Amino acid sequence: MGEPFASPRREGAPREILRAPGGRSLGAGWRRVPSDQRRAAAERLGRKATCGRFTSSEAAEPCLPHRSLGSLGWVGGGCASATCGRALASDNDMARPPRFPGYGAEADFYDLCWGPWTDDIEFFRKRLGRPGRLLDLMCGTGRVALAFARAGWTVDGVDRSVAMLRIARSKLKTFPVRARRRVRFHRGELTGFRLPFVFDAAVIALNSLPLILSRSERVQALRNVHRHLVRSGRLLVQIDTPRSYESARFGAPILNVFRLDQGRRWYVRSLVERFLRPDIVKGVTRHLIVDRSGRCLKQGTSETRTRVLPTAEVVRELREAGFSTTRLFGSYHGDRLKSDSGFAVIEAVA
């Protein structure tokens, strides 16, 4: 973290993994950009402008079997090994992503990328203090909810996705019995869910609020959250700032490669974002699990649409919903939000 584009969506991958953020000039959209502009953009993005290969902190790692990956025809970017750097996809591939709706495939792969990531959770726990009753909104596979429950909180998670909730509930089965009793997951829309209790605190993690595209629905959702909090209860909302979407202007693929089972399997996650409108970004993520020889074990594609929201706009919406905003953070170390922060955590009081 701490880089100009330290967005949790892009930079939050577990550390032991070969991390290869995008920027390789393979996508057709990216290629059409003249080289001087491309270099300037790459510099703004904090990446090596002319680099033809991804960097890796583990140069000695075996090269991903790029030929096999390339023959599957849709993995954008380049090989994650510092000693290889060869292309994995054809030029046209990233320019015309297929249309796959929703979170279905995302659920199958979500925890491989985000499951072990706890930077945000540790920060939330510090901000929220002693254990009480927590509402984890847009809770997904229960990453935040389960960590808080382990730390002694009583947690209710709400999400609209059956597939994500199924995974969250299945993780509960391996949970210590006492902690298990403290967690419940509910299917619901943020705008309309109702629970018969009030909570000491609530979180909306990992840039989830902007998945609600309509302003009036976001305000309605935040009013609903407000209704579920005790007086002076705190809400923490994490959003990516408009700055973090710079790569979407060029359609540059953001590639993460995850080494699983001591290298017996690899998970390749390739995200291409593009502006549909100045304030809406479409993200297409391709997921691939391969074995050591490059044989595909599983693949999928998921697609999201996200509203690009200035932090000040979310603050206005929170106020409209009845919250008073107390603090804005630009890192998980508690630094103040700055103009170049890649994400914001907004702390609001009910």
Ligand SMILES: C[S@@+](CC[C@H](N)C(=O)[O-])C[C@H]1O[C@@H](n2cnc3c(N)ncnc32)[C@H](O)[C@@H]1O
């Ligand atoms: C990026 S995931 C975040 C998961 C989780 N908060 C985390 O930090 O790991 C976004 C989640 O929001 C859920 N979601 C999207 N729109 C929603 C809505 N209107 N109401 C409830 N959940 C929603 C999706 O199903 C998905 O699980």
